[in-house]
Amino acid sequence: MITIKNxxxxxGKNKVISGVNLNISEGGVFAILxxxxxxxxxxxxxxxxxxxxxxxxxxxxDTSIKNNWIYxxxxxxxxxxxxxxxxxxxKELIKMIKDLRGKFxxxxxLIERFxxxxxxxxxLGTLSGGTKQKVNLLLTFMFDSPLIILDEPTxxxxxxxxxxxxxxxxxxxxxxxxxxITSHIMSFVEEMADEIVFLxxxxxxxxxxxxxxKKKTAQQDFEHAIATVLTKNYA
Amino acid sequence: MLKILKYSCYxxxxxxxxxxxxxxxxxxxxxxxxxxxxxxxxxxxxMNVIIILVPLIGTIFGVMYYYNSKEFTAxxxxxxxxxSSIFLGQYLGVALSLSMSLxxxxxxxxxxxxxxxxxxxxxxxxxxxxxxxxTLIFTALAFNIALYNENKIKGFGYAILLWLFLAVIxxxxxxxxxxxxxxxxxxxxxxxxxxxxxxxxxxILILLKLDISALLGxxxxxxxxxxxxxxxxxxxxxxxxxxxxxxxxxxxxxSKRKDF
Amino acid sequence: MNISLKIVSIVLLVFSGFANASVxxxxxxxxxxxxxxxxxxxxxxxxxxxxxxxxEHNLVIDKPITLIGQDYPVIDGESKGEIxxxxxxxxxxxxxxxxxxxxxxxxxxxxIRIVKSKHxxxxxxxxxxxxxxxxxxxxxxGKVYHxxxxxxxxxxxxxxxxxxxxxxxxxxIENNIITRVRDGIYLEFANNCSIKNNISSDNLRYGLHFMFxxxxxxxxxxxxxxxxxxxxxxxxxxxxxxxxxxKNWGTASYGLLLKEINxxxxxxxxxxxxxxxxxxxxxxxxxxxxxxxxxxGWAIKVRGACYTNTFVNNNFLYNSFDISYNSNLNxxxxxxxxxxxxxxxxLDKDGFGDVxxxxxxxxxxxxxxxxxxIILLRSLFIDIIDFSExxxxxxxxxxxxxxxxxxHKI
Numbered sequence: 001m002i003t004i005k006n007x008x009x010x011x012g013k014n015k016v017i018s019g020v021n022l023n024i025s026e027g028g029v030f031a032i033l034x035x036x037x038x039x040x041x042x043x044x045x046x047x048x049x050x051x052x053x054x055x056x057x058x059x060x061x062d063t064s065i066k067n068n069w070i071y072x073x074x075x076x077x078x079x080x081x082x083x084x085x086x087x088x089x090x091k092e093l094i095k096m097i098k099d100l101r102g103k104f105x106x107x108x109x110l111i112e113r114f115x116x117x118x119x120x121x122x123x124l125g126t127l128s129g130g131t132k133q134k135v136n137l138l139l140t141f142m143f144d145s146p147l148i149i150l151d152e153p154t155x156x157x158x159x160x161x162x163x164x165x166x167x168x169x170x171x172x173x174x175x176x177x178x179x180x181i182t183s184h185i186m187s188f189v190e191e192m193a194d195e196i197v198f199l200x201x202x203x204x205x206x207x208x209x210x211x212x213x214k215k216k217t218a219q220q221d222f223e224h225a226i227a228t229v230l231t232k233n234y235a
Numbered sequence: 236m237l238k239i240l241k242y243s244c245y246x247x248x249x250x251x252x253x254x255x256x257x258x259x260x261x262x263x264x265x266x267x268x269x270x271x272x273x274x275x276x277x278x279x280x281x282m283n284v285i286i287i288l289v290p291l292i293g294t295i296f297g298v299m300y301y302y303n304s305k306e307f308t309a310x311x312x313x314x315x316x317x318x319s320s321i322f323l324g325q326y327l328g329v330a331l332s333l334s335m336s337l338x339x340x341x342x343x344x345x346x347x348x349x350x351x352x353x354x355x356x357x358x359x360x361x362x363x364x365x366x367x368x369x370t371l372i373f374t375a376l377a378f379n380i381a382l383y384n385e386n387k388i389k390g391f392g393y394a395i396l397l398w399l400f401l402a403v404i405x406x407x408x409x410x411x412x413x414x415x416x417x418x419x420x421x422x423x424x425x426x427x428x429x430x431x432x433x434x435x436x437x438x439i440l441i442l443l444k445l446d447i448s449a450l451l452g453x454x455x456x457x458x459x460x461x462x463x464x465x466x467x468x469x470x471x472x473x474x475x476x477x478x479x480x481x482x483x484x485x486x487x488x489x490s491k492r493k494d495f
Numbered sequence: 496m497n498i499s500l501k502i503v504s505i506v507l508l509v510f511s512g513f514a515n516a517s518v519x520x521x522x523x524x525x526x527x528x529x530x531x532x533x534x535x536x537x538x539x540x541x542x543x544x545x546x547x548x549x550x551e552h553n554l555v556i557d558k559p560i561t562l563i564g565q566d567y568p569v570i571d572g573e574s575k576g577e578i579x580x581x582x583x584x585x586x587x588x589x590x591x592x593x594x595x596x597x598x599x600x601x602x603x604x605x606x607i608r609i610v611k612s613k614h615x616x617x618x619x620x621x622x623x624x625x626x627x628x629x630x631x632x633x634x635x636x637g638k639v640y641h642x643x644x645x646x647x648x649x650x651x652x653x654x655x656x657x658x659x660x661x662x663x664x665x666x667x668i669e670n671n672i673i674t675r676v677r678d679g680i681y682l683e684f685a686n687n688c689s690i691k692n693n694i695s696s697d698n699l700r701y702g703l704h705f706m707f708x709x710x711x712x713x714x715x716x717x718x719x720x721x722x723x724x725x726x727x728x729x730x731x732x733x734x735x736x737x738x739x740x741x742k743n744w745g746t747a748s749y750g751l752l753l754k755e756i757n758x759x760x761x762x763x764x765x766x767x768x769x770x771x772x773x774x775x776x777x778x779x780x781x782x783x784x785x786x787x788x789x790x791x792g793w794a795i796k797v798r799g800a801c802y803t804n805t806f807v808n809n810n811f812l813y814n815s816f817d818i819s820y821n822s823n824l825n826x827x828x829x830x831x832x833x834x835x836x837x838x839x840x841x842l843d844k845d846g847f848g849d850v851x852x853x854x855x856x857x858x859x860x861x862x863x864x865x866x867x868x869i870i871l872l873r874s875l876f877i878d879i880i881d882f883s884e885x886x887x888x889x890x891x892x893x894x895x896x897x898x899x900x901x902x903h904k905i
Binding site: 279282283286402404406409410421429438446447449453 | 744745746748768769770771790791792793812813815816835861864865866867868869870871872873874875876877879
C-alpha cells in the first residue's frame, strides 16, 4: 500500500526524519508510535504530501507521490488538531469537502453515530474541542477511501465517542482497508493495531507485531515494553 | 482552482471586511461626486486614493487573509487538490473580491452621476483599471511575504514595510538620485526607475491623462516619445501585467515546495 | 452668400456708376489681366475681377482704387515673388483668392503688401501657399478683416508670417483666420492697433507676436495649438482681454509670454491646457484680473525680476502647478483668487478661506532645478515635502500668499 524508501526530512539543521524505510501492506491497522518529536506527524505529512521530503521516495499504491495530488483521492486523513474555518457551519463544511473531492457519499449514518444532528447548523468556531474532533472524524470516515490515516484520533473524545470510533475502525478494517494510526494511548493501540512501527530519533526502531516487541524487550505487557525501549535509549 | 476560488470568495463575502471596503468606496464616490460636484477634483482625489490606499489595503488584506485562513489551507492540503491551486485560488479569491469592491464601490456612484455619457469615462475607467492592477499586484506581493514568513507579526511588518517603501521611500530615493546626478542625462534612467515601481507606474499612467500639459514641458526626447504616443500606455500595461504575473508565479513556485 | 454678394455688387455698380467708373476684368473680356485693369482704372474707380485664374505677380496699385474679386477669382503668383503691392492711400482689396507667393531668403515676398499708405481696407481674401500673407509696411489707419490665411509652413527659417505690421499705426485686424504660418500675426513697432476676434492656430512660432509695440489691444481672439500662443515683448500698455489660449504644448511652449512688458492689463482671458499658461520675465505693473487658468502644466511661471504685479479674482483650476518662482523673493500681490488646490475651510462663511493659500510648491522649485523630476509629480513623497515646505518655507517666497482665497469659483 505504502512504500517509503530512504526518507529524510530536515527543517533547517533539525533532522526530523533520517533514513526511514518502511513498507505498509494492504489491509489492517498499522500504528506509528514513538516519543514526542520522533517524527510521527512529519512522516504522515510526508505521505500526505504536506511536507516535501528532503530526500527519498514515497509510493502510495505503487505511484510516486512527488508532484502528484491525485493519489490523495484514495486517502482519508484525520489531522491531529481539528482546525476549521471558523465562520463556516458544519453543514457547509461537509458540503464543501464533498464538493472539493467531487465524490458522492452519504454522511447521515456517521452523523447519527456521533450524534451531530444538533450542531449541523452551528458555526465551527463555536464548537467545543470534542465536538470538533467528532466533526473531524466525520469528515474522515465520510468517504470510502482505501487508505485511512488517523493522527491522534482519540484526543478530546468522550468514552461513548471513543467506543464508536473503535467500532468504526474495526468496521473499516473488515472492509479490507488500510488504516494508519498514530496515538499516545497505548491501550488503544494495543487493542486496535495489527502491526506497529516504532520511530525513534527519526529512524525506525522497530517494525512488527506487538508481541514481537514484547519479546524483543522481554516485557509482559505492551506499555512496559514501550517504557523499556524509551528508558534504554534515553537513560 | 476554480473551486478554491469559489470558496475563498464565498468566505470573504461572509466576512465583514469586504463589505467595509466596498462601503468605503461607495461612500467615497458619493461624497466626491454629490457633495463636491466637481468631476475634475474628484478624479484627482481618486487618483491619490488609488495609488496610495489601494496598495495598502491590498497588502494588509492579503497578509491578513493568508494568516487567517491557515486552518482552511490545512484542511485543503490533505484533500486531493493541487497545491498551487490552493494558494493561487485563495490569492485570486482575495484579489478579485477586493477589485470588485473597488470597481463596483466607485463605479456605482459614477454611473448614477451620469458619467457614462461624459468624456471622463475613459479617464475614470483608467483609474479603475490601474486600481484593479494595483490590488492584484499588492495582494500577490502580500501572499509572497506571508508564504515566506510563518510568524504573523513578522509578516505584517514586512508587508507594511514593502508598502511604505514602494509608496514613499522609493520616490524619495528616486528624487535624491535625480538631483545628485542632475548633470547627467537621466531620461532613460527615470523612465526605467518609474517602470520598476508599480505605484509610480500607475501614477504616471494616470498623469498622462491628468497632467499631460506639464509632462510635455519636459525636454527629454525619451519622455516625449513615451508620453506622446500610445506606446507608453501599452508598455505600462505590459509592465503592470508582469508585476502581477511574477509574484503569482512565485506563489506557484513557493507553494509547491513549502512544508505545512 | 453668393446671391447677396451679387446683389451688393449690383447695388455698388449702380451707385458707383454715378460717382466713379467701374472697370471689368475677365478672361474673355477686353481687359483680360488684372494688370490691364489697374492700368485702365482711374482714381477712385472700382475694378471687378470675374471668376477665373489669373497668373500674375508684381501687381502695383498706385492710385486710390477698389479691387473687388467676384466669386473668388484666383491670382496665381506661380511662386515668382510678390503678388500685389499697394503704394497709394485709400485702396480697398476685396474677395480675392491669392496663391503661390514666391519664397525667398533675402526678400519678404508677401501675397499683398501695403507700403507707406493710409486708409486701406483688406478684406475677404483667401491666401494659400504663401510666404508672407498680408504685410503692412509703414502704413496706418487701415483695416484688415475677414481674411483667411492658410499656410503650409514646415520650418521657421523658410516661412513667413500671416499678417505682419512693421512701423504701422492705428490698424484694425478683425475676424481673420490664420493657420500654419510662422507667426499668425506679427507686430513690430506697431502702436495703437486693435486685434479682435481672430483665430490663430497651428502656427509654427506664435499665434500673435508683439515686438516694441505700445498701446495696442487684443481681445476675443483664440490662440490654439501654436508653437506658443502669444508673445508680448518689449512693449508697453498692451491690453489683453477675453482671449482664449489653448493647447500650446511643448518644451518651451506657453499660452502667453511676457518679456519686458510694463503696465499691461490681462483681464478675462482663458488659459487652458497649455504647458505654461503665462510665462513672465521682467514685467512690471501688470494687472491680472478675472482670468481662468484651467488644466495647465504651470498656470504662471515667473522668471527674473517682476515687480508690483497684481493677481486678483482669477480662477486657478486643476493646474499641475499654480505658480512657479525661480527665486524666493516676491513683490507681487495675490489676493481673492480661487484655487482648486486649496484645502482650507471657511468657518465664518464670508466666502473667503480662513487659512491663507500658498500657491508656490517646493516641488515646482525642484522641477526648475532638475526637470527630470517632473516624473514624480503627485507622488506621496512629493506631497510630504510640499507640505513641510508649506509649514516653513525655505526655498519658496515666504510672503507669496493669498490671504483671502475664495471658496467658490468666480
